[in-house]
Amino acid sequence: MELGFSxxxxxxxxxxxxxxxxxxxxxxxxxxxxxxxCVLIAGPVGMTDLSQALHLEKSSLTGLVDRVERRGLVARVxxxxxxxxxxIALTDEGTRLxxxxxxxxxxxxxALTADVPPDRRALLAAAVAPLLAAGAGSRR
Amino acid sequence: MELGFSxxxxxxxxxxxxxxxxxxxxxxxxxxxxxxxCVLIAGPVGMTDLSQALHLEKSSLTGLVDRVERRGLVARVxxxxxxxxxxIALTDEGTRLxxxxxxxxxxxxxALTADVPPDRRALLAAAVAPLLAAGAGSRR
DNA sequence: TATTGTTATACTCTATAACTATA
DNA sequence: TATAGTTATAGAGTATAACAATA
Numbered sequence: 001m002e003l004g005f006s007x008x009x010x011x012x013x014x015x016x017x018x019x020x021x022x023x024x025x026x027x028x029x030x031x032x033x034x035x036x037x038c039v040l041i042a043g044p045v046g047m048t049d050l051s052q053a054l055h056l057e058k059s060s061l062t063g064l065v066d067r068v069e070r071r072g073l074v075a076r077v078x079x080x081x082x083x084x085x086x087x088i089a090l091t092d093e094g095t096r097l098x099x100x101x102x103x104x105x106x107x108x109x110x111a112l113t114a115d116v117p118p119d120r121r122a123l124l125a126a127a128v129a130p131l132l133a134a135g136a137g138s139r140r
Numbered sequence: 141m142e143l144g145f146s147x148x149x150x151x152x153x154x155x156x157x158x159x160x161x162x163x164x165x166x167x168x169x170x171x172x173x174x175x176x177x178c179v180l181i182a183g184p185v186g187m188t189d190l191s192q193a194l195h196l197e198k199s200s201l202t203g204l205v206d207r208v209e210r211r212g213l214v215a216r217v218x219x220x221x222x223x224x225x226x227x228i229a230l231t232d233e234g235t236r237l238x239x240x241x242x243x244x245x246x247x248x249x250x251a252l253t254a255d256v257p258p259d260r261r262a263l264l265a266a267a268v269a270p271l272l273a274a275g276a277g278s279r280r
Numbered sequence: 281t282a283t284t285g286t287t288a289t290a291c292t293c294t295a296t297a298a299c300t301a302t303a
Numbered sequence: 304t305a306t307a308g309t310t311a312t313a314g315a316g317t318a319t320a321a322c323a324a325t326a
Contacts, residue, residue: 003272005261006249011272013156014175016149018195030294030315035154047285055158060317062286067315084284084325109146112271120267121145127260129143131252132151170292170317187308200294202309207292224302224307 019112023104027097033068037090037098044077044089073097159252163244167237173208177230177238184217184227213237 003011017031024034032054039045039053047065051058065088068074073094079085090098113121143151157171164174172194179185179193187205191198205228208214213234219225230238253261 003265004246005253005256005265006246008265008268008272009152009156009249009253010160010245012149012268013153013160015271016153017157020150020153021195032316048283055161056316057318058285059287059319063316079284082284082326084323086285105150106144106146109149113145113149115270116145116267120263123260124264124267125143125145125148127256127264128148128152130255131155132143132148172293188306196293197295198308199296199310203293219307222303222307224300226308 015112016109019108020105023108024101026104027101029097029101032064033073034098034101036064036068037073037094038102040074040088040090040094041098041102044087046079046085046087050088068094155252156249159248160245163248164241166244167241169237169241172204173213174238174241176204176208177213177234178242180214180228180230180234181238181242184229186219186225186227190228208234 020034021031024031027034029037035054036050039050045053047058047061050056050065051061054061056064065074065076069076072091074088075091076086077089079087116124160174161171164171167174169177175194176190179190185193187198187201190196190205191201194201196204205214205216209216212231214228214230216226217229219227256264
C-alpha cells in the first residue's frame with residue numbers, strides 16, 4: 001500500500017508518541033508531565049512562555065504545573081522584578097526524573113531505529129530541521 | 141545546537157501532533173476522535189481490534205465511541221455470528237468528517253514540508269517504513 | 281490599559297477493577 | 304473458562320470565561 005509523505009509523518013508521529021508515553025509511564029509521569037519536565041531541563045520558564053512552548057492555554061498549564069508541583073518536581077520561583085510573574089523551575093527530584101524520562105525515550109527510539117544507517121539518519125535530520133524551526137516557536 | 145536522532149524524531153512528532161490537533165479542531169473534533177474516524181475509513185472494526193490499534197484500554201474506547209456515536213458519526217453494528225461483539229462503522233456524516241479531517245492534516249503537513257525535495261521525501265519514507273511496521277500493529 | 285497568572289466550570293480522555301452476556 | 308464489551312469510579316488534561324494583582 002502506498003503511503004503519502006504526510007501520512008508517513010502522521011504514522012511516524014503516532015509511533016513516537018506511543019514510545020514517549022511508555023517512557024513517561026515508566027517514571028510514573030503522564031506524557032504531558034514528562035514533556036513539561038523535559039522543556040524545563042533547559043532552564044526555568046515563565047507561565048506565558050511555557051504555554052506557548054507547549055501549545056496550551058495558560059489556565060490548562062496552571063493545573064498541569066499544580067500537579068507536578070504538588071509532587072515536588074517543580075517549584076514556582078517568584079520573578080525578581082515583576083511581582084505578577086513567576087518562573088517554573090525543576091527541583092532536584094524533578095531534574096532527576098526529567099533526565100530519566102528523556103533518557104527513556106531516547107533509548108527506546110534508538111532501539112527502534114537501530115537499523116537506520118547513519119547516513120540516512122543525517123539526511124533525515126537535515127530534511128526535517130527546517131520544520132522544527134518553523135513549527136516549534138516561530139508561529140505564535 | 142546539536143540534536144540527536146531520537147530528539148529530532150520527538151520534536152518532529154510534536155509538530156505533527158500539533159498540526160493534527162488543529163486540523164481536528166477545524167472539524168470540531170478532538171484529536172482522539174479524529175484519529176478514531178480516520179482508522180475507520182479503512183472499514184468497520186471491532187472494539188478489541190480498535191483498542192489495540194489505538195493503544196487504548198477497551199473501557200476508554202467505550203467512552204470515545206459513545207461520544208462520536210452520540211454525534212451520529214459512527215454506529216455500533218452487531219456482529220453477524222457473535223452476539224457479544226460489534227463492529228464500529230462510519231456513518232455517512234462520519235465518513236465526510238473523516239475525509240475532511242484527513243485532508244486537513246495532509247494539506248497542513250504538505251504545506252509545512254513543501255520545501256523538502258522529492259528525493260529526500262523518498263529517503264525519509266524508506267528509512268521510516270520499517271518503524272511503522274514495527275510500531276503499528278505487530279507488537280501485541 | 282495591558283499583562284501575568286489563577287479560579288470556576290464543564291467536558292473529554294484515560295486507566296483500573298468489577299461486571300454482564302455470550303462463546 | 305475465556306472472550307467481547309460495558310459500567311463504575313477516580314483522576315488527569317483541556318478550553319472558555321471571568322477574575323485579581325501588578326505593570
